[in-house]
Amino acid sequence: MSYLHLSRLRVRAANALAGNYAINAAPVMAIVLFVHNLGLKTGCRPRRVAILHHDGQLLGEFGSDGFYDFHPQQRRGATFIDAKDYSSKNLHALSLQPTASCHLVISLLIEVDGPVNRQKVERFLHSARIAGGSVDEVGAIEMQDDLDALTLRNGFWLIERSDLMAAHDHPVDALVAAIGSRATRSKAEPEDSPTLPTSWLAATVLGYAAITPFARREGVRMTGARPDDDGEHPLHAYSEPLLGLVQYISRRDYGPRPIPFWEHTWLQDDVFVVRQTQTS
Numbered sequence: 001m002s003y004l005h006l007s008r009l010r011v012r013a014a015n016a017l018a019g020n021y022a023i024n025a026a027p028v029m030a031i032v033l034f035v036h037n038l039g040l041k042t043g044c045r046p047r048r049v050a051i052l053h054h055d056g057q058l059l060g061e062f063g064s065d066g067f068y069d070f071h072p073q074q075r076r077g078a079t080f081i082d083a084k085d086y087s088s089k090n091l092h093a094l095s096l097q098p099t100a101s102c103h104l105v106i107s108l109l110i111e112v113d114g115p116v117n118r119q120k121v122e123r124f125l126h127s128a129r130i131a132g133g134s135v136d137e138v139g140a141i142e143m144q145d146d147l148d149a150l151t152l153r154n155g156f157w158l159i160e161r162s163d164l165m166a167a168h169d170h171p172v173d174a175l176v177a178a179i180g181s182r183a184t185r186s187k188a189e190p191e192d193s194p195t196l197p198t199s200w201l202a203a204t205v206l207g208y209a210a211i212t213p214f215a216r217r218e219g220v221r222m223t224g225a226r227p228d229d230d231g232e233h234p235l236h237a238y239s240e241p242l243l244g245l246v247q248y249i250s251r252r253d254y255g256p257r258p259i260p261f262w263e264h265t266w267l268q269d270d271v272f273v274v275r276q277t278q279t280s
Contacts, residue, residue: 002144004108004116005152006107015027015099019243022203023100027205028204028206031108041124044116046111048262049108052155072101106155155251158248165245207271216235
């Protein structure tokens with residue numbers, strides 16, 4: 001077991017639109033899949049990742065009406081769809097696409113089975129993306145066998161707060177009530193554990209549920225990319241995002257708790273999620 005620490009990754013124009021209902025700077029699902037891709041491209045075997053947030057800037061502006069409503073930056077489409085933009089009344093103009101973006105500064109602590117090739121990691125980061133955003137800079141790349149030997153900067157751990165979703169029977173009511181609550185200690189922790197401080201909660205994508213059967217379909221990712229590829233096409237299904245709650249906790253306030261690692265798994269054949277595990 002070893003640890004790969006990517007310190008202060010600067011990510012430019014990452015996606016901040018979590019489904020159709022939430023905007024945030026906590027793309028947990030995208031970060032976990034970024035780490036999965038790092039493993040595929042570099043040959044290492046990452047198991048899970050802890051996310052340390054340093055800075056986030058939502059791209060947009062606030063209104064001048066005194067209510068400070070946030071208006072995210074919007075972009076016009078880059079191409080027509082089948083030679084005609086279906087969402088625009090003007091056949092010669094590209095319509096706006098619903099988007100929200102953010103700049104991020106994060107550090108990632110990745111638990112890896114086996115060795116890590118530093119040169120391959122550096123090469124991967126030159127063209128890597130997180131949530132669609134370009135990785136413009138990495139402060140340092142550190143590899144250690146001992147977790148205590150790592151140099152972790154100050155920041156905010158992103159921790160899962162699915163326990164707050166249990167307050168109501170209806171998931172939407174639970175989500176709205178939880179975001180407006182004072183989040184303290186998780187119910188999963190012992191009663192004598194230190195109380196977590198009140199801090200920011202955010203709704204973000206923590207999973208996907210399939211809404212159609214898995215089937216081989218033409219035109220989806222990994223199909224038709226290479227004309228000479230006669231391999232078996234992967235199964236494909238349309239899905240809907242699953243929103244969950246995360247909380248920003250500063251390293252100082254988090255205290256001696258185990259590091260909050262995230263990992264991906266299938267809850268059942270049609271539900272894929274990321275969830276938190278801990279290690280001392």
